[in-house]
Amino acid sequence: MTKFAKPLALALAASALSYPAMAQQAGSVPLADMADGALDQDKIAWDFVEGITTEVGPRQAGTEAEARGRAWAVKWLKDQGFQNVADEPFMMDTWVPGDLHKAEIISPFPQPLVVQPLGGSASTGPGGIEAEVVYFENVGDLAAAPEGSLAGKIAYISHSMTPTQDGSQYGFAGPARWVGASIAKSKGAAATVIKSVGTDNHRTPHVGGTQVVDGMIPAGALSIPDALNLERMFARAGDRPITMKLVLTPQKLGMTQSGNVVGEIVGRDPSLPPVLLACHLDSWWNAPGAFDDGAGCGIAAAAALHVSHTGQPLRTIRVLMAGAEEVGLHGSVAYSKAHIDEPIGVAFESDFGADRIWRFESNFGTSNPDLHALLAKSVARFGVANSTIVASGGADINIARDQKTAIIDLQQDGSRYFDLHHTPDDTLDKIDPVQLRQNVAVWTQVTGILANYEGSIKGE
């Protein structure tokens, strides 16, 4: 990627962390130069994601750890010069993973396996349950099992997910996690263990939510190497049943408080609908959530700040760091409910890691083709291709869908996203600073154009 930034832009971008001191120079740097400077020198996104993963760590929704994350983010946003920073609370029904997560083959090949509970899993109690394991190659085979055929058994559900740049195999393999437990329960199963929905080969299970139904059963994810080992056991066991002892002790805490953190770069004309940049602050309990989604919040905040350094924007830029995304988009729902009567101009979100953006999508390619083309052209130099795919937005911008407003998707390369997604391995060291800065550059460019766009921005 060629980079021809001006010295002034470089100097500004390099010192961008000291945003308030730069205010007097606002307007002195062209947007494109600021985006180019971010590509080489942004430190803001890294500072956010390093800070929250190091100083807060895992941020399970509804817990005191998530609350510490919000307090940390509020302080950080204020320190960076954001205005109208707030933690907007909402109540949620909170699940926590508990302390005991064990799976052990009892017979015929006794050995421990690495397991973690899926979000929403019931508890086996500390004594666990011991039962025969029944193999299903995929969730479709499970769905075809006769009623009652799993009575008292543990259903094991496999899949065959491979890495994809657009992440599309999550839709192919994801149902093993999303609905496997509820289907197994409907057939009488005592519990479910799945092959982790992911693409790595480490002993780090991929957790994530599973559909909660009445009479919910315990549901765990084996790491992929453990799942493959279990499958080899089936191949080698012949007629011998495979029995497992499973111990998972999640708990339900009842209603607790979560919240959405917001902050603004206030525009010159607050009557114009703002540009909404979204991400989520919560993570699963088993990792500090660097890829998912500390990086996204860092990217969004960094872009807003860089645009502010080019001069006060016409429209307000609002950053929404949603709470409780992982466990059911509670923050996104609460935000839309609280702000449904305040029109948004355009919304987009970063929640697919920190690797390079490679495709631009909007939902106004037909209704506002000139703006779509302008944006697409503006990011082409960063290796981002135009697309006719209609953007639908991410989990945290329910408000944009509810208001039927304009949406953009800046698609990130997901080739290694499902190596890390929802695993203990979602740690800071996985972030490539060069690719992270490319995200900030693209977001800066797009946000700057939109925040200074005088016309109407309308979704289809």
Next chain:
Amino acid sequence: MTKFAKPLALALAASALSYPAMAQQAGSVPLADMADGALDQDKIAWDFVEGITTEVGPRQAGTEAEARGRAWAVKWLKDQGFQNVADEPFMMDTWVPGDLHKAEIISPFPQPLVVQPLGGSASTGPGGIEAEVVYFENVGDLAAAPEGSLAGKIAYISHSMTPTQDGSQYGFAGPARWVGASIAKSKGAAATVIKSVGTDNHRTPHVGGTQVVDGMIPAGALSIPDALNLERMFARAGDRPITMKLVLTPQKLGMTQSGNVVGEIVGRDPSLPPVLLACHLDSWWNAPGAFDDGAGCGIAAAAALHVSHTGQPLRTIRVLMAGAEEVGLHGSVAYSKAHIDEPIGVAFESDFGADRIWRFESNFGTSNPDLHALLAKSVARFGVANSTIVASGGADINIARDQKTAIIDLQQDGSRYFDLHHTPDDTLDKIDPVQLRQNVAVWTQVTGILANYEGSIKGE
């Protein structure tokens, strides 16, 4: 790598698992063809390592799991047609890891870290200990700390290990694990946690033994991402002390039984000193030990069988699958003690994963240059370079060093060995079948030459 095996050799190699049925054809296949066939088609090594990792799993020295591993190996060797198969018992002082392995930063950045106990670690008791953590960049800095300066504190010891093909940075970084705890104890420390001695970035700690001293303290390994996080905490904490709660509950079981499994391809002249092929059967408790060292035992056994398919060798080929290597080479010591009066002709070992062999070393390049040159030339077609480095052998061939006999090292590529070494990630899926077969081919070639060598084989 070019491969010109004859159809007959291919057919034999392909069906090599049915070794007894092949006996009548013994002698009909030239050694080089058999080695070439193994390169493309060996299934024996894989069958061993798949079998023991799937049907037995982790095999901590001195435990019932290691005993199951020995029983499994005895049956497998007999099924393959090995003769004089035996489990030669010895007694050892046995340590087990216990159930609770937790590290938690209490202040100023509360969050859990992933930790596992080093072999030989004392127990904190289930209530754990809470203490300030003191940072040491390396074990040298720790050694330089004033006497008593760590009283009541937890010493954290870092290092900066990078991947090396020859594994030499294990010597550079290893002391953090080998002697860190005993040095910290001598300065009054209450416990030690180290940055895992490894080169990966997964939340899978590298365990392994640490020097046990009187009044041994608890000693754990943080995964590398957790260690890096802790180091960032030090950078961000300023003057604030970092306090950790550490819970590790290993136990000492006292004297229990371990054993060495042996099996032979009996030679035509049993009066000649045998060729000894070694590996170890035990693994750490946290993984099924595929790289370390299931693969090594598979390679050694496969080579012995392939050589037997070329005709009964002149010398006996003895395979030694040692017990209790990880915790202090107990099996190697016991084997040498039991067999010191039975001369070995030449010994070599596989215990460095399953990646490609790239260098040939012996300790008879001066004393028997013709044999050295013959062997080196014989494996050149597999990409194995000659070397003047004097082979010293691996952990399980103490007997060869004690007898001052001939030793060979078939050096494996260790570039990713320390991504996996002693971690939960040492699982079957890490083995590349193509590279595993290259090991078998090289071992077959070398073993076949040595087992049919009429002259004296003498170490320097």
